[in-house]
Amino acid sequence: MSWMMAMRFLFLFSRQGKLRLQKWFTPLTDREKKKVIRDMMTLVLARPPRSCNFLQWRDLKIVYKSIVANAAITFSLRLLHPCRYASLYFCAGMEDQDNELLSLEVLHRYVELLDKYFGNVCELDIIFNFEKAYFILDEFLMGGEILETSKVAVGVSLEEADTLQENNVGCMFYS
């Protein structure tokens, strides 16, 4: 049996195949990474709607989830760019032994955390605040393992960090 619950990578990409976030929990060379990303996108984006969220890819289990962005923004954007900004895909590569449903809920919890922080998260939030998205992910996962499952606890540590930063910024302006 392999390491439990270990996530190998986590991507976030758009329907159009634009990578918005990538997090690797195992070292890979650049070429391999590119290959993995390309494979994931072709695999996941080609899936018809309402198919199951799990895939077998090489010796990994791929768990993916798509979210539809904030309704209001999506609506106005759809007028401008039909079929753009429609949905975001969260895609994680898990060890073969892992529990798929729970991994799916890991992704969902991450979406919830993003939602909580950004209001109703949409692709543009991730684009403009990707460092926050990474930071939230860091608070939630460490080395591919789930660090904190409580939404409240993650929220608290995020707030603390924000307060610290704002204090610091304040200091700098006054000094």
Add this chain to the structure above:
Amino acid sequence: MTELSKDLLGLKGYYLVDAWAQSGHCADYRTASPASKMEHMVHSSLIPAFPENCHGTVIKTHRDHNRPSIKSLSHISSLDPPLHSGKSKEAEIKRINKELANIRSKFKGDKALDGYSKKKYVCKLLFIFLLGHDIDFGHMEAVNLLSSNKYTEKQIIQVLMPFIICDEQEMLSKQNNVDSGSLFQEGYLFISVLVNSNSELIRLINNAIKNDLSSRNPTFMCLALHCIANVGSREMAEAFASEIPRILVAGDTMDSVKQSAALCLLRLYKTSPDLVLMGEWTSRVVHLLNDQHMGVVTAAISLITCLSQKNPDEFKTCVSLAVSRLSRPGQEASCSSGSPPKLTGFADIELKIVSSASTDLQDYTYYFVPAPWLSCKLLRLLQCYPPPEDGAVKGRLVECLETILNKAQEPPKSKKVQHSNAKNAILFEAISLIIHYDSEPNLLVRACNQLGQFLQHRETNLRYLALESMCTLASSEFSHEAVKTHIETVINALKTERDVSVRQRAADLLYAMCDRSNAKQIVAEMLSYLETADYSIREEMVLKVAILAEKYAVDYSWYVDTILNLIRIAGDYVSEEVWYRVIQIVINRDDVQGYAAKTVFEALQAPACHENMVKVGGYILGEFGNLIAGDPRSSPLVQFNLLHSKFHLCSVPTRALLLSAYIKFINLFPETKATIQEVLRCDSQIRNSDVELQQRAVEYLKLSSIASTDVLATVLEEMPPFPERESSILAKLKKKKGPGAVSVTELEDNKREGGELNGGSDRGPDTAAMAASNASTPSPSADLLGIRSAAPIGAAPTSAGSLLVDVFSEAGPAAPSAAVNDDGFLSSAPPSEDPAAPLPEADELLNKFVCKNNGVLFENQLLQIGIKSEYRQNLGRMYLFYGNKTSVQFASFTTTSDSSRQEGPAVPLLHTAWMEQPLTEGAAQSCQSVL
């Protein structure tokens, strides 16, 4: 751009990019299309934006400004084409050099920089680095920032850290001319060099982290731990592997720090297990399972599971702790969700925890499911151990598992999919624990029934998982029968499921649940599915059908029918192993030979038939065509004409096989002799541009006209039965199931293997000697070459390699004597568990000697054997080249040539000259010639 470091940083490196943009110098930035944003910024617009007044408050949040309002978004469409201002590369470089000079002078200047400007310049450097320019200074300043006590400055370094380390590696790798990617892959193999050359820097980094770790501020501590985990390199492990366990078990550590410490330690343990020493902290880590804080328990379990896989004995105590912990979430469920049904049997076990921890329970309840992550991890931890021996513990555990199964029947507490997902995640984990124990028939059957319900669930995910879990259930003797009751549902899933991955699972399950009683039905279903199956899974399906058909064949005519159908339906996906196997079986069972001949004859009558079918047909008719020759509809001439009508559509190997079939026909049916000789004599055969075909045509023609009937009958005798052996198809399926080419585990495995081979200096010669000594004695375990080494050795010396393609012996004087040695080398494949397994292309290597005189005969990680042969009339000379691919010497390397297996008009081995050195030097070649 240094690709590796860019990647290590991930997008995080672009942190700064954001900061530049926010500094207001790119007013149009936000309105640019997001897609072009990165490119746009990196290439052009940011270069003029090295503002003196840029406040590098990278982390500063601009949430309010940043949330794009709908109004500002309306500009997107008009600005969609990327705003490349067309600045030239030269201008960019010029600008950057200027900026670098500026920063250098600032760093070198007399005036001490305050923390803020230091950070500003380090950020600028990082940005320049990200633009793809080499940075050779500023690392010190970056490290200095780390020792700052301001949060922002620390955080920036956390981001910078991979960059710093990577950059150092980059420089190193340039010196050593090593690919940086592989350098990283090798797990910082050269880190000792790095520490020497940059010991000052590493020391400073580590010092700063150490300071943070020893500070009392939990936020700083967490940040430092995150940094260690994110870098996760070996030198980090060297520095902190002893420190972190202390933090983890210290009584006064904050809970959040404990969580981070546990996972950070896990990360370091995965990177370099040798550096994380077990000590008295291990027992205290186990007791973290009793911690009040759910988050700490969750994080600690990950660590404990990983550690206990490697040191099961040291962590034995965790089983009972885990079991008692496991009974708690159930308890909490009934309290936190306030559902009235109190679970019997639980209330009395663990009443005490609820009182103290109930405050944070709410947080850890996920959509009315209490602590799903914790429960799953506990169940997973238990799967590292055999069932508990202590009766009380076991009883409690069984009770737990029953409760989980019971809960699956309860009506859901929420309509949300998350609720059912979390609940079922626990259920599936419990089922895999039940399967792991494989000792509770009652639970196994219940699990199976539960999964049976899921098979028809409307959630695709559940159907998928149910099929997957049932696959493992099917292998348990207790539940195999129960699984079989669902066969109709599974077949239905195979037929109607919309999702290809679910269909594949259904096919897997059918394969797993197959036994003698239902084999015919399952094989028939799989065959009919094959006609519409997804192309990606066809080959696997073909192999599975072939295996099932062979394994459960009671009556071999059914088997022959199945395989011929298989070739008809999915000929392209039928690998050589499959049709070799059917021929083996037909030859070994005389009761099926007549039927097989009849069936292939009928199959060949189809206007279009697959080449594999022609191969099987040619072979079987050549051997057993006489069995059906009595029927006027399949008289010898009809058979021959049928085969020959396919001849022109086939590739060279098949044509060669057909030619051999023709000469067999001459033996079987003397009346066809004239026709066949006519065919052989025609220019397209006897002057064929392909050497092999031409040779066969010439030889067969001569053989048929010169040799007497008796000689013909001896030479072209029916093939003797093949020795029974494990199916090579099975081996092929296993190989196919193996991990893909770039998968991480395999890479790691390779690495380890490589290390063993190169590192263990005593191992190399040993294995080499073993391989060499195997070279002369056919080893029964030499399974790697599959069917070929099983071919008859005694009866007919066969032409090089493709024993089955060649139906009979080439007894002519010009027969390449290479054949003899080929046979010897076939068995030289070392046993499969040996690290020196031959390269997978070994098969192909042999194949090509059908038509070639020289080339590589055998190759594995240790040894390469090349062959060069020349023939003049009845004399042949053959050179064997032994190449040592390792860097060490082979001790006791001997070769033996064995000519005893030659029979008939054999070419005696006239002379063997030994020219190779007693010791084959590392990476050297030696040559042996055989006359």
